[in-house]
Amino acid sequence: MNAVRRELLPGVALTCITTDKFKTGCLSVNLLTQLCRENAAKNALIPTVLLRGCTRLPDMEKISAELDMLYGARIEPMVRKYGEIQSLGFYADFVDDRYLPEGTKQFDGVAKLVCELLLTPVTRGGLLLPDYVDSERDKLLDLIRSRINEKRSYSMFRLVELMCCGEDYAVARIGSEEEAESINYKKLTRHYRDLLATAPIEIFYCGSADTEHVEAVLKDALHNLLRGEIDYDIGTDIRMNTLEEDTRYFTEEMDVSQGKLAIGWRLGDCMEEPDAAALRVFNAMYGGDVTSKLFENVREKLSLCYFASSMVDYFKGIMLVSSGIEFDKYDEAKREIFRQLDAIRNGEFSEEELQYARRSTASSLRAGSDSPGALESFYLGRNIGGWDWSNEELAALCEEVTREDVIAIAQSAVCDAVYFLRGEQDEEAEEE
Amino acid sequence: MRELEYPVIGEKLYTDTLPNGLRLFVCPKPGYTKSYAFFATDYGGADRRFRLGDEWHDTPAGVAHFLEHKMFDMPDGNALSVLSANGADPNAFTSSGITAYHFMSTEGFYENLETLLTFVSTPYFTEESVQKEQGIIGQEIRMVEDNPYYAVYYGLMQCLFAHNPMRESVAGTVESIAEITPQTLYDCHAVFYNPSNMALCVVGDVDAEKVREIALRILPAEAGERPVIDYGETESGLPLCTRVEKQMDVSMPMFALGCGFPSALRGRASLRQRVNAYLALECMFGSSSPLFNRLYAEGLIDSSFGAEAEFTAGVGTVVISGDSEDPEKVFEEVVREAERIGREGLDAGLFARIRRxxxxxxxxxxxxxxxxxxxxxxxxxxxxxxxxxxxxIESATKEEAEKFIADTLRREALALSVVSRRE
Incomplete structure (x- = not known):
């Protein structure tokens, strides 16, 4: 499956995959900008405000009705975080023309609508409608406040916030409550116009239409996009060492019945020239997979927790482990999580374990070719990272990862912070 | 095998019922890298009291789910590891109605399929492994109990049903799973995991005949007896109580409102009922419905708002859920909208769009x-x-959707469950 890249306008790149394989086509339009405390919430708000109405279809009911007529096509707001780059825009998916009773042109209709939503919001006096902005801002605030509802992701969020304090990476994908509260329609309009003029834009299409057609339709739909000087100066600052010499420990209390332990590492020197394949295989072996050391030992052998898994941020060069445990298992679980990483550092893993990790990593990368959504997210990440492999090529590289490659990553990682969310202790128990 | 063609949607399906009663489906997907196998038993969390021969058996809440966890244990190791080692991505789940074991793989598909069929049809439980699992599932239950979505849903189910096991969590409770012994698991496996109570579905670029050959070779040749399930006394269709509220650490109140009613349709009538329910709920609550847009604009609901119908364990449920500062007002709006549709009917243009x-x-x-x-x-x-x-879908009518709304969303049939902020 070949991805073709074209520049449509200054700083507007199209990645196009033409294939007859899928019944669903997809189109995404993403504006890229530096993740930062001042703008993260504004950026997160833009797609939902734009989805409230454009000049031709000024309210949601009219937009939804048009989407129904496009055989249930969907246009979703997207806000993503890739290291310290924030991406915002729309993801649309729709039935491929070949499977519809009449000869309709789904892609053309969806592309036109997506670009209208992006470029021609309903305005008054040139400004976004205060009503739409306020109502979506309140919903964004609710969403930010609802972080607390999911304790597992909340514990990860708190860990990152504490571990990376002072770095842009600590800023949440959808920003903070304080910043969101201060947004009004004037500020947001100015920011929106700014972004349209300066943000690099990544467009992705996957479906049965050929590149020339996709390019022509999009160029036409984007004809009134006015570009200024493109801000290419965005990126992620990779910190190699820990913030303080020793690992920092944090404990917080909340009314929960299960404790959540979250641990973060800097991947260290191996991020000088990161080996994307080795990082993935290492993560699969340590805690990314059901054959991983964390799953096999911390969960299965010792029954210390219900879940224990690791994830690596390839952009930022950090690894996070998350685990759900009984409160009194804190020391034991923590010790075991460290012990399993030490095992990899010391080369204590079988050829079989390594082979499992290689195969499962390669297999899930290859399976990405079977879903338009997976391809979209793979290619957007790849384009932002400035990498040049396809998912199939990266899969092949994963199969070549050696024992030494994996050991080197484990040895390079340094633990920066440990966060524990536990139940509220009653005062008597504490006094004893 | 029977070959079914669906040219309009570009699908083909091979199906067969094997001599041992197993329902087999293979949906070929030429050109795909991954293949997917799904092996399911018609046994879920709600199937707790059953008759085999002349005898009725009662089992503790959570056995189906517990069994799912323990099935991966094999006398010579863990099937999860075997599948993962062979490049597959395996998993399993238990719902109220079914238990399923599945894997996706991009290589070694047939070998993985053999492993899947082998481990699911090989019960192997020990005192020690059962005890250990009680610890692991105990943690899972605790984790779920901290989840407000879970609390608001089961709060509603307990309002709606007096006897039906849908009112209880699929995983059971820490107390109920403590009653499980290796023998409980062996018994339930023998009853529910016989091929006549199961289905195997494969989707991918595979050879249907080869799938059939593997199923014939590995699974037991005998068709067992299909158990008769008792879901308790027939439900009245009216809630036991109409309001329930629980306080938790949530940022905004959550609600689930809905109704439950006896429903035992099978076959094409069941499919038609599901389609009607889906269309009716989309017309009434979907993102292009007037109610959704009005409540959204008023700030009473957000995009988490949605409605779903489920038909399991001899009952149907309609659940309308979301976040709102004023769930009571949402409840009232839903009732009034159902009454309005009762008087005026659904908008014909809206219905045609939703169907499309x-x-x-x-x-x-x-x-x-x-x-x-x-x-x-x-x-x-x-x-x-x-x-x-x-x-x-193509033949569904507006009148059927209106009838579904009139039959189910009656004021006296509805209950409201709320998880509110802890004070």
Whole structure:
């Protein structure tokens, strides 16, 4: 499956995959900008405000009705975080023309609508409608406040916030409550116009239409996009060492019945020239997979927790482990999580374990070719990272990862912070 | 094997019922890298009291789910590791209605399929492993108990049903799973995991005959007895109580409102009921409905708002859920909208659009192997064919959707469950 890249306008790149394989086509339009405390919430708000109405279809009911007529096509707001780059825009998916009773042109209709939503919001006096902005801002605030509802992701969020304090990476994908509260329609309009003029834009299409057609339709739909000087100066600052010499420990209390332990590492020197394949295989072996050391030992052998898994941020060069445990298992679980990483550092893993990790990593990368959504997210990440492999090529590289490659990553990682969310202790128990 | 063609949607399906009673479906997907196998039993969290021969058996809440966890244990190791080692991505789940074991793989598919069929048909439980699992599942139950979505849903179920096991969590409680012994697991496996109570669905670029040959070779040749399930006394269709509230650490109150009613349709009638329910709820609560847009603009609901109908364990449920500062007002708006539709009927243009959108969404769903396999198995257990849904959607009428609303969303049938902020 070949991805073709074209520049449509200054700083507007199209990645196009033409294939007859899928019944669903997809189109995404993403504006890229530096993740930062001042703008993260504004950026997160833009797609939902734009989805409230454009000049031709000024309210949601009219937009939804048009989407129904496009055989249930969907246009979703997207806000993503890739290291310290924030991406915002729309993801649309729709039935491929070949499977519809009449000869309709789904892609053309969806592309036109997506670009209208992006470029021609309903305005008054040139400004976004205060009503739409306020109502979506309140919903964004609710969403930010609802972080607390999911304790597992909340514990990860708190860990990152504490571990990376002072770095842009600590800023949440959808920003903070304080910043969101201060947004009004004037500020947001100015920011929106700014972004349209300066943000690099990544467009992705996957479906049965050929590149020339996709390019022509999009160029036409984007004809009134006015570009200024493109801000290419965005990126992620990779910190190699820990913030303080020793690992920092944090404990917080909340009314929960299960404790959540979250641990973060800097991947260290191996991020000088990161080996994307080795990082993935290492993560699969340590805690990314059901054959991983964390799953096999911390969960299965010792029954210390219900879940224990690791994830690596390839952009930022950090690894996070998350685990759900009984409160009194804190020391034991923590010790075991460290012990399993030490095992990899010391080369204590079988050829079989390594082979499992290689195969499962390669297999899930290859399976990405079977879903338009997976391809979209793979290619957007790849384009932002400035990498040049396809998912199939990266899969092949994963199969070549050696024992030494994996050991080197484990040895390079340094633990920066440990966060524990536990139940509220009653005062008597504490006094004893 | 029978070959079914669906040229309009570009699908083909091979199906067969093997001599041992296993329902087999293979949906070929030429050109795909991954293949997906889904092996399911018509046994879920709600199937707790059953008759085998002349005898009734009662089992503690949570056995189906517990069994799912323990099935991966084999005398010579763990099947999860074997599959993962062979490049597969395996998993399993238990719902109220079914238990399923599945894997996706990009290589070694047939070998992985053999492993899947072997471990699911090989019970192996020890005192020690059962005890250990009680610890692991105990943690899972605790984790779920901290989840407000879970609390608001089961709060509603307990309002709606007096006897039906849908009112209890699929995983059971820490106390109920403490009653489980290796013998409980052996017994339930013998009853529910016989091939005549199961379905195997494969989606991918595979050879249907070869799948059939493997199933014939590995699974038991004998068709066992299909158990008769008792879901308790027939429900009245009226809630036991109409309001329930729980306080938790949530940022905004959550609600689930809805109704429950006896429903034992099977076959194509069951499919038609599901389609009607889907269209009715989309017309009434979907993103292009007048109610959704009005409440959204007023700030009473957000995009988490949605409605769903479920038909399991001899009952149907409609659940309308979301976040709101004023769930009581949402409840009132829902009742009034149902009453308005009762008087004025659904807008014909809206219904036609929703039907068109439903068709398109279903076509898109055919690319999601997991969903397709699940639908194939679940529909086999309910006695219909899921790919017939396209023709049912095309022939669905506005009057049927209106009737569904009139029959179910009556004020006296509705209850409201709320998880509010802790004070």
């Amino acid at each position: 959108a439903a068709y398109g969404m279903r076509v898109r769903g055919l690319g999601r192997f997991g969903d397709l396999a699940y639908d194939l198995a679940a529909s086999a257990f309910e006695g219909y064919q899921t790919l017939d849904a396209f023709s049912v």
